[in-house]
Amino acid sequence: MSSPGPLGFPDPGPPRFDSVGDVRERLAVTGYLADEGTAGVVHLADRLAKPVLVEGPAGTGKTELAKAVARATSSRLIRLQCYEGLDESKALYEWNYKKQLLRIQAQRVVELDEDSASQGQGGGDATAVEGRRAQAATWQDIEDDIFSEEFLLARPLLEAIRATDAVVLLVDEVDRVELETEALLLEVLSEYQVSIPELGTVTAQRVPLVFLTSNNTRELSEALKRRCLYLHLDYPTLEREREIVMKRVPAITDELADQVARIVRSLRTLELKKYPSVSETLDWARTLVVLGVESIDAEQAKATLHVLLKYRSDLERAAKELSLVEQESPSAPTRRLGGAS
Amino acid sequence: MLDVLTGFVGELRQAGLPVSLTESLDAAEALHHVPLEDREALKYALGATLVKSSAHWRAFETAFEVYFSMRGPQFDIEDPSSDARSDEIADSEGAPGRGGGAGEALSDEDLAEMLYRALLSGNDAQMAALARQAVGRYAGMEPGRPVGGTYYLYRTLRNLDLDRLLERMLEAARAQAPDGRLTALEERLARDELQARLGKLRKEIEDEIRRRLVADRGTEALARSVRKPLPEDIDFMHATRDELTALRRAIHPLTRKLAVRLARKRRHGRKGPLDFRSTMRHSLSTGGVPVDPKFRYPRPARPEIFVIADVSGSVAAFARFTLHLVYAISSQFSKVRSFVFIDGIDEVTRFFEGADDVAEAVHRINTEADVVWVDGHSDYGHAFTIFWERWGEEVTSKTSVLLLGDARNNYHAPQAWVLSELRHRARHVYWLNPEPRSYWGSGDSIVGEYAVYCDEVFECRNLRQLEQFVAELA
Numbered sequence: 001m002s003s004p005g006p007l008g009f010p011d012p013g014p015p016r017f018d019s020v021g022d023v024r025e026r027l028a029v030t031g032y033l034a035d036e037g038t039a040g041v042v043h044l045a046d047r048l049a050k051p052v053l054v055e056g057p058a059g060t061g062k063t064e065l066a067k068a069v070a071r072a073t074s075s076r077l078i079r080l081q082c083y084e085g086l087d088e089s090k091a092l093y094e095w096n097y098k099k100q101l102l103r104i105q106a107q108r109v110v111e112l113d114e115d116s117a118s119q120g121q122g123g124g125d126a127t128a129v130e131g132r133r134a135q136a137a138t139w140q141d142i143e144d145d146i147f148s149e150e151f152l153l154a155r156p157l158l159e160a161i162r163a164t165d166a167v168v169l170l171v172d173e174v175d176r177v178e179l180e181t182e183a184l185l186l187e188v189l190s191e192y193q194v195s196i197p198e199l200g201t202v203t204a205q206r207v208p209l210v211f212l213t214s215n216n217t218r219e220l221s222e223a224l225k226r227r228c229l230y231l232h233l234d235y236p237t238l239e240r241e242r243e244i245v246m247k248r249v250p251a252i253t254d255e256l257a258d259q260v261a262r263i264v265r266s267l268r269t270l271e272l273k274k275y276p277s278v279s280e281t282l283d284w285a286r287t288l289v290v291l292g293v294e295s296i297d298a299e300q301a302k303a304t305l306h307v308l309l310k311y312r313s314d315l316e317r318a319a320k321e322l323s324l325v326e327q328e329s330p331s332a333p334t335r336r337l338g339g340a341s
Numbered sequence: 342m343l344d345v346l347t348g349f350v351g352e353l354r355q356a357g358l359p360v361s362l363t364e365s366l367d368a369a370e371a372l373h374h375v376p377l378e379d380r381e382a383l384k385y386a387l388g389a390t391l392v393k394s395s396a397h398w399r400a401f402e403t404a405f406e407v408y409f410s411m412r413g414p415q416f417d418i419e420d421p422s423s424d425a426r427s428d429e430i431a432d433s434e435g436a437p438g439r440g441g442g443a444g445e446a447l448s449d450e451d452l453a454e455m456l457y458r459a460l461l462s463g464n465d466a467q468m469a470a471l472a473r474q475a476v477g478r479y480a481g482m483e484p485g486r487p488v489g490g491t492y493y494l495y496r497t498l499r500n501l502d503l504d505r506l507l508e509r510m511l512e513a514a515r516a517q518a519p520d521g522r523l524t525a526l527e528e529r530l531a532r533d534e535l536q537a538r539l540g541k542l543r544k545e546i547e548d549e550i551r552r553r554l555v556a557d558r559g560t561e562a563l564a565r566s567v568r569k570p571l572p573e574d575i576d577f578m579h580a581t582r583d584e585l586t587a588l589r590r591a592i593h594p595l596t597r598k599l600a601v602r603l604a605r606k607r608r609h610g611r612k613g614p615l616d617f618r619s620t621m622r623h624s625l626s627t628g629g630v631p632v633d634p635k636f637r638y639p640r641p642a643r644p645e646i647f648v649i650a651d652v653s654g655s656v657a658a659f660a661r662f663t664l665h666l667v668y669a670i671s672s673q674f675s676k677v678r679s680f681v682f683i684d685g686i687d688e689v690t691r692f693f694e695g696a697d698d699v700a701e702a703v704h705r706i707n708t709e710a711d712v713v714w715v716d717g718h719s720d721y722g723h724a725f726t727i728f729w730e731r732w733g734e735e736v737t738s739k740t741s742v743l744l745l746g747d748a749r750n751n752y753h754a755p756q757a758w759v760l761s762e763l764r765h766r767a768r769h770v771y772w773l774n775p776e777p778r779s780y781w782g783s784g785d786s787i788v789g790e791y792a793v794y795c796d797e798v799f800e801c802r803n804l805r806q807l808e809q810f811v812a813e814l815a
Contacts, residue, residue, distance in 0.1 A: 020375075020382060036381050036382070036385065037381075037385040037388070037389075040375070040381075040382050040385040040386060040389070041385060041389045043374070044371050044374060044375070044386055044389055044390075047371075047373075047374040048367065048370055048371060048374070050367070052389075053393070055395060056395070216395075216594060216598075217597060217598060217601045218598050218601055218602060219394075219598065222359070222361075225393040225394075226361055226363055226364060226393070228393070229367075229389040229390060230388070230389050230390075230392060230393045230394075231389060232395040232398060234395075238537070259530075262530045262533070262534060263526075263530065265533065265537075266529060266530055266533040269533060296526075297524065297526065298524060298525065298526045301526065313701075321529075322525075322526055322529055323525030323526055323528070323529055
């Protein structure tokens with residue numbers, strides 16, 4: 001049971017991480033290289049007992065961050081994948097309607113047996129009244145009975161709140177639900193509790209670490225943002241991307257990893273429809289390793305670029321800009337990068 | 342610390358960021374958990390609690406630099422006019438690999454040479470020290486002088502001559518290559534790498550200038566003067582080159598969001614007729630009782646859009662962004678046709694047909710459309726007349742006409758009768774004016790004369806207003 005701390009902050013419980021440095025190290029062990037900002041926010045989320053809203057372009061490791069934190073703290077990951085039309089019966093809890101029906105039916109069968117038994121005895125008025133009274137009592141019993149834990153189907157949010165072991169809750173692609181559905185999350189995220197009218201309020205034993213990810217397809221509501229810490233995961237810097245490539249593609253040589261990271265960075269300075277993501281960089285690095293490439297030249301780059309870029313117009317532009325196709329000497333990059341003027 | 346934090350939050354609000362009370366409480370609470378001497382950690386703690394949108398990060402960063410910049414002994418402000426003093430700074434930095442004798446005043450050539458070497462080897466610490474020195478030497482900052490930071494930045498950069506530096510470094514890179522020259526790809530990569538390093542240098546110099554300005558003028562005064570508007574608040578007509586780049590970057594996510602929102606609005610407007618089949622199908626789970634009636638999705642009326650845009654110098658940026666936005670959501674319309682004019686008018690729909698890339702198409706308009714008739718000064722009257730003669734027949738009762746421009750007609754004849762005719766034929770006629778409302782009708786602006794024949798005239802100075810209008814339209 002968590003009691004409110006000073007200023008109404010929920011009690012975060014014993015710290016999961018010692019310091020920002022500790023976060024980085026333990027995430028690195030699980031294979032996730034966090035930068036200073038990411039580690040700092042994870043640390044704060046733990047200390048302030050606040051959810052983290054992670055935004056950024058696709059494929060920068062938003063979901064991966066939550067998974068890595070779960071691994072680093074040896075917690076169970078509970079995932080709620082959001083989609084349009086998600087409602088509380090899929091996110092919070094649902095009564096097991098069929099089981100409840102069965103329970104009522106079973107009760108009725110028992111009563112019918114009793115009824116026929118009493119009729120066989122040919123009972124008088126007094127017994128009939130008593131029978132009705134007994135029936136009323138059983139109705140109360142049934143109601144208590146069918147709205148008990150046994151008939152409750154816990155969905156991810158409730159499951160995370162009720163968990164007695166360490167959990168990390170991941171609410172994935174929260175921008176896909178409608179604005180109205182977001183409200184479902186508010187109670188869970190700020191009070192770490194779920195109110196069930198028939199049962200009462202379920203409060204978290206231990207505040208879980210919560211991550212919400214968003215691809216930014218729409219503006220999230222102020223109410224939701226206010227309750228969260230905000231982390232914007234952008235494309236990594238050259239150095240970090242190189243490290244990521246080396247960590248995740250162990251077979252790669254230093255030189256090739258460096259070249260991969262540099263080419264990807266150059267691609268991201270162009271005006272493309274879709275920029276290569278970190279996961280695509282890794283795919284590309286793996287492709288090159290499989291092909292046995294030691295150093296990328298124009299030919300190989302051109303042949304494998306489709307791993308990185310998924311639009312024809314992007315491919316053409318990249319090939320042109322990176323001088324992968326034969327052309328006259330390149331003009332000044334400031335002009336070429338300037339775009340429409 | 343609390344004072345600084347309150348001031349900082351106040352500044353963020355001034356810059357237009359929505360910072361709520363709970364968020365500033367969170368920030369105060371967060372400060373307990375980060376080492377205050379670690380500036381980066383502090384920055385991320387404040388960022389995570391106060392800034393909830395990536396578009397606001399730039400404004401936050403600027404304010405942060407001003408409020409939390411100059412604390413710490415290594416940032417002592419030296420006397421800008423004294424080379425000896427600045428030399429000591431370089432010494433105290435312990436800049437490794439310094440050429441020449443320590444304590445000697447550096448000549449300009451030495452400084453340039455050291456900077457060149459620091460950049461070539463990617464030595465960030467030394468580069469930062471040199472950047473500080475360069476500012477001290479070249480910016481010529483005088484206390485109390487009321488000029489903006491950009492002036493000092495310009496003076497410093499002019500003296501350093503980064504373009505030549507880049508070329509020199511490229512030469513060096515070429516010389517290092519095994520056979521004395523680079524392939525085109527390697528050349529490009531080397532250039533991007535060096536550009537990135539120069540970008541860092543530029544940022545160092547900006548930071549240094551800001552530090553000095555803060556020391557000179559005080560935090561709050563400076564915060565006011567360097568405040569950066571949010572991308573959606575940038576005025577189209579007075580945007581600098583950097584701001585235009587920021588706008589171009591901002592418009593991509595904006596169009597995506599708009600398209601998603603409109604598609605959802607379409608799907609959820611429950612006005613369609615009852616879908617009997619689906620209702621019966623769903624009633625099976627409730628024992629044949631139709632508890633939950635299902636409806637067909639309505640067929641939305643999809644208007645036809647004619648965009649007629651003034652692309653003369655003053656309002657070209659505005660026209661460009663509007664065309665971009667309209668075409669990005671063109672799936673919401675049954676047809677989009679676009680016309681651009683200065684004093685002549687030309688249809689540019691063809692540039693958008695089959696083009697994958699709206700930005701590219703907009704760029705082609707600027708170079709290929711035939712929009713000049715006599716002198717290349719806006720003539721709304723003539724352009725409208727020609728439009729009416731050539732395309733007037735094609736405007737139907739399904740058409741919404743968007744007119745974009747400031748209606749500064751250079752005192753030509755307005756020919757407002759065209760709009761009057763257009764209004765009779767078209768469903769709607771809207772005018773978007775990028776000028777502030779208070780300027781309308783001043784000088785050669787005749788927006789008032791045209792307004793009579795429009796359904797409505799909107800002021801559309803920034804992305805926020807533009808987005809609002811387009812969302813209404815679809």
